[in-house]
Amino acid sequence: MTYIPGISQSYTAADQAAAPKEKGKTLGQNDFLTLLVAQMQNQDPLNPTDATEWTSQLAQYSQLEQSMNLNTTMDQLVEGQKSSERLSALSLIGKQAVVEGSTFQLDDGSVEIGYRVDGEASDIQLHIEDGNGRRVSTLFPSDLSAGNHYLTWQGLDQSGAHLPAGEYTIVAEAQSSIEGGTVGVSPLVRTDVTGVDLGESGALLLTDVGEVALSDIYGVYDKKQGPTEPAEGSSPPPPVNGTNVVEEISAAMDGAGII
Template sequence: MAVENDVSTSFINSLQNPTVTTTNSGEALGKDAFLQLLVTQMKNQNPLDPQDNTQFVAQLAQFSSLESMQNLTSTVDSIATSYKSSQALQASSLVGRSVIVETGTAQVDTSKGLTGSVVIPASTTATTVKVYDSTGTQVDTIDLGSQSAGNASFTWDGLSSEGVALASGTYKFVASGTVNGTNTAFSTYLPATVNSVTTAVSGGEMTLNLAGGSSIALSKVQSIGI
């Protein structure tokens, strides 16, 4: 029978290629459409040559697998939605907080001063942190002396090397020291205030927008304060 052959062929092809099967309107067939095809195939099979039981069971197994994949997709979509909601909540709680990040510049309230740290990869002598204002003028030098490998903390009181109180604003901190007779630059970790947070559109990492105009990925934050 022509009807039987057309329906059977269409159904088998649909089950063998569920991800590319489409209707005449161009929309992908769902599990309900596959079930309708199965019922139609059973109604139109040749009574003198009914479908083999093994083939029928195989089609049912493929239908079950298709339904499981669709349910899995729905579950993953639900988890992704929950993750985005959690990320947005986390983002809102970070705005206005102080974080410690790897950077060379910081917004400093000179009436309170600043505390940061220097990453020292190996034992060093003559370790210093030079402070520059927004015009690039060196205003102070913090002497840390000899240091062993690790993190060395430092504090700047907001005063120039002459003891003059400086205006609050953006300052640059450049750390260096002598390692095995060679002057070496070191990384600094400084506090910064989170002004806003950019959440990823497609599951990427959240970005913190800091006071002073810089941005940093959340994974790069050393610690989060009040």
């Protein structure tokens, strides 16, 4: 009789070379069980396999089965997460998203803008430039703490005159509250979500400022619904932002009756 010394050594080099390539280089669950049964049927009766060896191989089989079941469960969770992300992304079409960006549109005389501060600042200035790069206004936010903050620009120039509708740009500057230190500041703008790209790498929102991932969204609003009170320098509670942005955005929109 032919003796198979162990499952891990069951395939010879010739067997592996003759095996179809589509089966891969690793043993599947059925292969493992087939080899185990074959070993039992073909063991040398004068020199049977030690019981400890059987126990070890059965333990290997159990571990393999658990590992494969875990992989299947993880694959299902990943697919479920992707489906949830796609549904969340599709529900945002026609809404406005808050993202990092410098360009925004002034339409009806006022617009909500924001800024993200990486640390404590002693001074922050938001310079507004028109389409020609000319500085038309400068805002001095009152909230200098780390985080996301929002305010409403009334669309006025330095002299208090109303500016025409059009495209404008935010240039943000900040000084650290620590002497000799630096602090980062990034402008936040609201942009229309016009579509969704459901690619292999995940859902991307198509907006006026380009493609944006769900994880890069700081808030979602209905058009004309603002996150702030119409007062210069005001800072409301920060919008949705966190490690699991899909769940937080969905919860926020559901609570507000947006979806």
